[in-house]
Structure formats: structure tokens, C-alpha cells
Amino acid sequence: MINIEHLTKIYHLGDEDVHALDGVSLKISKGEMVAIMGPSGSGKSTLMAILGCLDVPTSGSYRLDDVNVENLNDNQLADIRSHKIGFVFQQFNLLARTSALDNVMLPLTYAGVRGRDRRQRAEDALEKVGLSDRMKHRPNELSGGQQQRVAIARALANTPAILLADEPTGALDSKTGAEIIGLFQKLHRDLGQTVIYVTHDPFIARHTERVIRLADGLIVGDEKIEHPIAAGTPRPSEMALAEDTHHS
Amino acid sequence: MNFSENFRIALRALAANKLRSALTMLGIIIGVGAVVALMAIGNGATASITEQVQGIGSNLISVFPGQFQRGPGNTAAGSAFLYYADYEALAKNLNNVAGIAPSFQSNATVTYGKKVVNVSVTATTPDYGPVRAYEAEYGRFLTENDRASKARVAVIGSQTAQDLFGGLNPIGREIKINSVNFEIVGVLKSKGSSGFGNADEIVLVPLETGYEKLFGALATNNGKRRVTDISLSAASPEVVNDVIVQTQRLLRREHHLKLTDDLDFSALSQTALLSSLTVITTTLTAFLGFIAAISLLVGGIGVMNIMLVSVTERTREIGLRKAVGAKRFTIMMQFLIETLTLTLLGGMVGIGLGWSVAALVRATNIVQAQVTGESVALAFFVTLLVGVFAGLYPAFRASQLRPIEALRYE
Numbered sequence: 339m340i341n342i343e344h345l346t347k348i349y350h351l352g353d354e355d356v357h358a359l360d361g362v363s364l365k366i367s368k369g370e371m372v373a374i375m376g377p378s379g380s381g382k383s384t385l386m387a388i389l390g391c392l393d394v395p396t397s398g399s400y401r402l403d404d405v406n407v408e409n410l411n412d413n414q415l416a417d418i419r420s421h422k423i424g425f426v427f428q429q430f431n432l433l434a435r436t437s438a439l440d441n442v443m444l445p446l447t448y449a450g451v452r453g454r455d456r457r458q459r460a461e462d463a464l465e466k467v468g469l470s471d472r473m474k475h476r477p478n479e480l481s482g483g484q485q486q487r488v489a490i491a492r493a494l495a496n497t498p499a500i501l502l503a504d505e506p507t508g509a510l511d512s513k514t515g516a517e518i519i520g521l522f523q524k525l526h527r528d529l530g531q532t533v534i535y536v537t538h539d540p541f542i543a544r545h546t547e548r549v550i551r552l553a554d555g556l557i558v559g560d561e562k563i564e565h566p567i568a569a570g571t572p573r574p575s576e577m578a579l580a581e582d583t584h585h586s
Numbered sequence: 587m588n589f590s591e592n593f594r595i596a597l598r599a600l601a602a603n604k605l606r607s608a609l610t611m612l613g614i615i616i617g618v619g620a621v622v623a624l625m626a627i628g629n630g631a632t633a634s635i636t637e638q639v640q641g642i643g644s645n646l647i648s649v650f651p652g653q654f655q656r657g658p659g660n661t662a663a664g665s666a667f668l669y670y671a672d673y674e675a676l677a678k679n680l681n682n683v684a685g686i687a688p689s690f691q692s693n694a695t696v697t698y699g700k701k702v703v704n705v706s707v708t709a710t711t712p713d714y715g716p717v718r719a720y721e722a723e724y725g726r727f728l729t730e731n732d733r734a735s736k737a738r739v740a741v742i743g744s745q746t747a748q749d750l751f752g753g754l755n756p757i758g759r760e761i762k763i764n765s766v767n768f769e770i771v772g773v774l775k776s777k778g779s780s781g782f783g784n785a786d787e788i789v790l791v792p793l794e795t796g797y798e799k800l801f802g803a804l805a806t807n808n809g810k811r812r813v814t815d816i817s818l819s820a821a822s823p824e825v826v827n828d829v830i831v832q833t834q835r836l837l838r839r840e841h842h843l844k845l846t847d848d849l850d851f852s853a854l855s856q857t858a859l860l861s862s863l864t865v866i867t868t869t870l871t872a873f874l875g876f877i878a879a880i881s882l883l884v885g886g887i888g889v890m891n892i893m894l895v896s897v898t899e900r901t902r903e904i905g906l907r908k909a910v911g912a913k914r915f916t917i918m919m920q921f922l923i924e925t926l927t928l929t930l931l932g933g934m935v936g937i938g939l940g941w942s943v944a945a946l947v948r949a950t951n952i953v954q955a956q957v958t959g960e961s962v963a964l965a966f967f968v969t970l971l972v973g974v975f976a977g978l979y980p981a982f983r984a985s986q987l988r989p990i991e992a993l994r995y996e
Binding site for chain 1: 906907908909912988990
């Protein structure tokens, strides 16, 4: 479903060219749950932005469901974002002074869904994330975890093929973070949702079935996880974790 | 994404910053209000002057000292006066004239009991009535007998009658004009105009009474009796220009002017007077409109500035909207509609404000301020233009933002 080949992304900072991605090739199939890991500056967020059609590569190809995304113009990319991709951000990015329901209806509005249908689909999405009783609340009346759930409902509203999340637990405490990861696992398990998220935390990464490691714009590891950690499992001590990372 | 959806988003965005939206709108409100009110005052001035000039009588020719276009008293010859002798020369020699009346006009204080009004007092002959289309509604007009006996009698305009006597019958009552007693013998029919230089706010007295008992030295120059105006009525509209030419020739001779000298008096028909006055008031209206338009432009720049700030401030919001599927055109429409809502709302309140100011001015009875459909349409159209102009650039900037960069904007 996702097939990228020799993807590069070069930023021009002054006279210097920064190779954020330096030839990345990767395939991700429908129904997978994948974590992309790496230290800051490794290019993982850049890769995520390109996967989410929020940015375009400098060279290389990106096929999403047999469509060559790198050839599309601004409006065509907006269509892909609208219909195929649900994006979750570290900072939630909810519209202030706007109810949870209205926030979730936003992508439906841009996709041309109207009236009762739109409301129904937004309510369904909020139900999936367990916020049926908070639909009229505004972001400032919700906890961080609840806000992130609204953001996930918003990403799910148009029933996207892929759910992408950039550091979805980065702004949350570990308990709330675990709940969000649990929600991803549930969506993956119950609905067969394709989920890809970026994290710098090896423990969070091992809640998926596959961990892809990036460093300096290159893929340096692609590991299958036989037994993903169940959400809510206590975090092992720092020592054990460091050892675990070292061995893989 | 349809219009009503965009409109709702715009309203919500404006409501989110109520004070800022209100202050921005204030610029437009004042601008539009000024355009509507000042144009109403200009139009009112034009209308009331037209009305008054037309009320004076057709075929009327006014002769007065000085050159009208240069302003009274501003002549090359130096003598900026007309004299009773000029009137006599014209009365004797002019052809095709239905009537001719000299008059000396000055403002005076008129009192009745405790009522005091400041009003234009004109000393004139009985011919003034037919020539200027004044008729007595009650009592009588001035007569030759009044002139001969230098009677202290006065005929007053309907508005002056109202101001001095209210509902009382003025006939036979004594008034004081500059402390001199006069008896009211007649009240004039209303000319139906109002405002500045009202033709119904007038007191008429016999010419000789005026010279000898009222104005004294004010009405003479080197021992000669002055007149401020000679009114002529031509026998028919066709001969109006001919009478003007005759008048100019006769007075040129009377004033000993050489052929190369400029005239030291003006002889104008109503049509000429009207068009001269209309040029003045139209220029005035245009000037006032121009000043007001500048304030509207300033208001528009304010709107544009706020919208640019708003685009910058809401960069992340724009990024988010794009990330969830909004297209360039949709973002552009959102900000354009937001600007238009701001300006058109301000425009409508401004039209209301301008209308209220015009009504207030009308209530003071100085100028008949008239809000015309054209000025409202013009104000609305200009507001629309300002809105589109002020909104287009910020909206375009917003639409061009790249989603990932907009989202990372701090």
C-alpha cells in the first residue's frame, strides 16, 4: 500500500544543504502497525510529513495505493490528505474555542460531507475513541489525553486508509500516553486500521509489530516484533531497556 | 465547502476576537458614515439653493455690485457699489421689462415683546412683489403711498411671522427693527423653502423709510443712495438675454467704464445664477466626499493590516485546516469572506451612522441634509471594493502557506 523508493529530502539552510532524508526505500502493507524510531535529526518527522502528504520529497518516488504522489499538485495532495490520510500531531492542534464535535467535523466539511451524515460520522468517530460524553466540550475543558483522543477522532473521521501520528504521546504523561497507544492497538486489532507512528521512545515503539529505525536520513534497522507489548504494561527499568535497545 | 459554511467560520473567527473586530470595523464605520453624512449635507445644500432660486421667480434677472465669479466687491474699477441712480437709469431706458425693483438689504435685529430674531431686512418698492414673486397672504403688500409717506410699515415672511408671533395674528402689531417702531401690515405667502438664507425669513419695508429711518449712513456712499440689488423681470423667457445685454450696456455707461474695463457689477439670470451656485455646491460635495473617502481608505488599510496580522497569528490553524484536507481556494475564500463580513457589516453600521448624522443636521434646520440612494449605493460599493482589496492579499498569503511549514510555525 505504501511503497517508497530512494526518497530524498534536502533543505537549504543558508549556503548549506541538509539531507534530512538520504535515499530511503520502504514498503508498508495494509493493516500493519509500525513504529518509526530514531534520535532527533534522524529524519523521522520529515519521512512522516512526506508519508502524510504534508510535504513533498526532493527526489525519489512515493506510491500510495498505486498513485504516484510525488507528481501531484497542491490541490490533488489536499484530496489525498482529505480521503486517505488521518494525521495526529504531538501538540494535538485542535481549533480553540471550538467544540470536540466541531473539531471532528472539520475534515468531513472539507471532504464535502453535509448535514446529518456529517454529524453522525463525527459522533461515530468520537465514540471510537471513547469520548461520546465529551462532544460539546471545548479543548480548554478537556485533559491532554482527551484532547489527543479528539485529535485521533478527527483523523479517523474520513475513515482514512492510514493513520499517521507524529510523537502522539510526546506531550502526555506516561499513563495517558499508554492509554493513547492502547487506543491505537485497539483500532488496529478491532478495525484492521493501518497505524504508523513516530516515537523516540523504544518502549513506546515496541507496542507495535514492526519497528523501523532511522539515523542520519537512512534506514538503519527494520525489526519485526513477535510479541508487541500490551498497553498498560509497566515500563521496565532504565537498565533493562538500554540493554534491550543495545541487543537489537 | 459552500458559502454559508464559510460565512459561519468567518463569524466564529470574528467573534473570537470581539474587541479587535469591533475596533477594525470602527474605521470602516466612521469612513462610510462620513461619506454618507457629508454627501447628504452637500446634496442638501445643492437642493435647498436650487429650490430657493427657483422660488424667486422665472424671468428674473438680478443686478448686484461686483463680479459674481470673483466674489462681491472684487472689481478692477474700484467702485463696488450700485446706486439708486443706476436703478433710475435702468427703469427709464430698458425695453422688454415687466418690472424692476431696487432694494437695500441688511441684517437687523427685530423684536416683538421679549422675542428677538436676527433677520434679513430689505427696503424696497412695491414692484419687488411681482418681480420676486412675493404675494401677501394676510394684509397687504407695500404700496406707493407707503413710499411717499415714508411710513413705518413692514411686511414679513411667513417663517418670521411664526418666529415672532407664534399663532397670533401679526397684522397691526408693532415691532422694533433696530429699535425703530414699525407696524406690520402684511404677511407673505410661504415660498416653501427652508434652511440657510430662507426666503420666508424676511422683513420688507418701504425703500424711502429704509433710507431715512432705518439704515441711515449705511445705505449711502458720498451722499448717494446705495442699493444692494436691482431685480428685473424680463417680459418673456426669450428676451432674458437681451435684457441682460441692455443692462450691461446701460450700466457700463452710467459707471463710465471703458470698453476694455471689466464690469464692476453682475447681471445674472436665474439660470446663470443657479448654474454658478450649483458648480460651487457640487465642488463642495465632491470635496467633502473626497475627504470622507480618504478616511474610508484609512479604514480599509486598517482592515488589511488586521487581516495580515490575523493570517500570521493563525498560521498553525491554516496549516491544520490544510492538513485535514482544505484546498487553497477554500482557505482563500475563508479569509476573503471574513474580511468582507467585517467590512460590509461595518459599512452597514456606517450607513446607519451617516443617516443618523444627516437626520441630526436636518433637525438643526441649518442645512437640509438629504441621504440619497446614490450616496448609499456608492458607500456600499466602495466598502465592497475596500473589503475585496483589503482581503485579497492576506487571503492569498494564507492560501499559499505550505501545510508542514504552517504547522511548525511558532
